[in-house]
Amino acid sequence: MAAVKSQPTRIVIVGGGYVGMYTALGLQSKLRSGEASVTVIDPQPHMTYQPFLPEAAAGSIEPRHVVVPLRKVLKRCHVLTGRATRIEHARKTVTVELVDGHVEEVEYDVLVSALGAISRTLPIPGLPEVGIGMKTIGEAIYLRNHVLSRLDQAASTDDAELRARLLSFVVIGGGFAGIETLAELEDMARFALRYYENLKPEDMNWVLVEATGRIMPEVSERLGVWTVQALEKRGIKVYLDTRVKSLEGGHVALDDGTEFDSDTIIWTAGMKANPMLRDTDLPLDERGRVRCTAAMQVEGLPGVWAAGDCSAVPDLSRTEEDPKATCVPNAQHAIRQSKLLSKNIIASLRGKEPKQYFHKYLGSVAGLGLYKGVADVFGLRFKGIIAWFMHRSYHVMFMPTFNRKFRVLSDWTLALVLRREAVALGQINDPHADFVRAVHS
Template sequence: MAAVKSQPTRIVIVGGGYVGMYTALGLQKKLRSGEASVTVIDPQPHMTYQPFLPEAAAGSIEPRHVVAPLRKVLKRCHVVTGRVTKIEHARKIVTAELSDGHVEEIEYDVLVSALGAISRTLPIPGLAEVGIGMKTIGEAIYVRNHVLSRLDQAASTNNADLRKKLLSFVVIGGGFAGIETLAELEDMTRYALRYYEGVKPEEMNWVLVEAMGRIMPEVSAKLGAWTVEALEKRGIKIYLDTRVKSLEGGHVTLDDGTEFDSDTIIWTAGMKANPVLRNTDLPLDERGRVRCTAAMQVQGLDGVWAAGDCSAVPDLSRTEEDPTATCVPNAQHAIRQSKLLSKNIVASMRGQKPKDYFHKYLGSVAGLGLYKGVADVFGLRFKGLPAWFMHRSYHVAFMPTVNRKLRVLMDWTQALFYGREVVALGQINDPKSDFDRAVQS
């Protein structure tokens, strides 16, 4: 009597960001034929390389080149475009609402939680109405069109108060995302003003508001202070140890008494674990992240793994000084964790022991506009052009696929010779308006 062939192990990856895509990419390379099936579920059919969002918003990189299409990259995986609403490990089922609206239950043998994080907002009056996020490619495109359209409107109005409001731009949050977004957009608008008659650079009012006493806590205090000085020399106003009290109607009120009007308010003040995790039976910590071992296995559950911003993975490089230390939510950890995670999953399936994740902090890099940057690498600090070059070299190295690396390099080369693209394509926010008017006329 012939032996019954066992079914392939069903691996389901919830989330198609850094961790989801890189883990799936590693699995499709390492798994033997017929050993397992890999399903990736994400609301978007692409992975967004978020460190490049500020440059995409500022016109140095084509937005399409900042994303990697999941179906093209994960040729041996099954990609499902849908939003996960529930995880029941007791039944080993993931519930997802697919793009056509129907709800489907997907069974698994091995689960990877790669849900990532979302923007962390605060109950500030007016924030929901006027705030703009900076975490998705859609938001980056919107921010770019919005900022350039404010220049168009300012150049067209004789109303002094409206002009002042249009030319006031506020970024709330002084982490890497906030500083790079602020610096890149300010650099872009300064470049763009050469094409706007009657609008002078000194009329622009760029403002950063940060609740802490310093910016970019990932770098040294000295480098953070230098960055503040460099930005202030460009005319950017920096408010440290300051909180936003109200944003109603675009009227910005700070807790130090400062008040002004702005038509552009960008929110980059932190992240929080994806709230979908609350609708699971996975163990969570006080910050809503999945509790994990150093090998990225979910505590107390067989066949469940987690990594990236949604996970509380012990940071072994810091546990001697702080036994409760976990890896901070950034791209550096997410990419490195996912590469080990795919190896650990395969090792576990084959009866081998998974390895603990250990990555000692090597440093950080940040771009501050064209030819400007800061870097803190191996204890050495760099500023200006060398840091800007290190920033670009580091991130293009981690950009997935050779295709995307080359496209980004080509974008940079073209910008070097021809400058930034400074045209607003606001019509994409309401593409049917012209056709609707034509129908009604």
């Protein structure tokens, strides 16, 4: 009697960001035919390379080129465009709310939690109404159009008070995301002002507010001080050890007594674990991240894996100084964890031991606008055009797929020769408005 062929192992990856997409890519390239099926669940049909969001917002890169279509690259995987709302490992099911609104349960044999972090907000009056995040490609596009449209409005008014409000731009949070967003947008706006006869760079009021005593804690304190000085030379006001008390109606009130009005308030003050993890039976740490071993296996749950921002993977490079140290949620760890994770899953499927994740921190790079940057690599510090080149080289190297690498390099080359475009496409925020006016005219 012929043996009954066993069903392929069902692998479900919750999250289609860098970790989720690269884990799926690794699996589809290494799995044998019929060995396993791979399903990727994410609310968006694309992966966003977040380190390039500031440059996309500033017009140095075409926004479509910093996203990778999941269905295009994951040809041997199933892609479900929907939001995972619950994980019940006891039943080995993931509850998914799909884009058409219906809910279904997806069963699995192997689960990968690759959820990304979300913005960490504070109970500041007015923040939900006026704050703008910087975590998605939609927010990057919106910010670009928003900033340029404020220049258009400011150039069109004789009201000095309104003009001051329109030309005040605030970034709250001095981490990498905040500094790069601030620097890139200010650089773009400064470039755009050459086309406005009645506006000057000194008319703009760019402000950074940071609650701690330094910016970019990932780099050396000395380099952080240099960055603050470089920003201040550009006319940017930097408030350290300062907290925001209120943002109601766009009126910014700081705890040092400073008050002013702004039409652009960008929130980049930290991240937190995805709250969906609270609706799971996975073990979580005090910060809401999934507890893992150094091999990225979820503690006490065979067949369950986690990596990226919402995982508490032990940082073996720091265990001597801190035995409880876990990997910080940054792109450097996400990139390297994803490459090992697919290999570990396959090793486990084939009865082999998975390898422990070990990565020693190499340093950090940050762009501060065109030809400007800072870098702290292998203990060596760089600034200016050399650091800017290192920043771009590092991130284009890790940009997924040759297609996207080539498109990003093409964007940079064209911008170098033809300069960037500084025009607001405000209609995309309400594309139906003109048609409605035409109907009622």
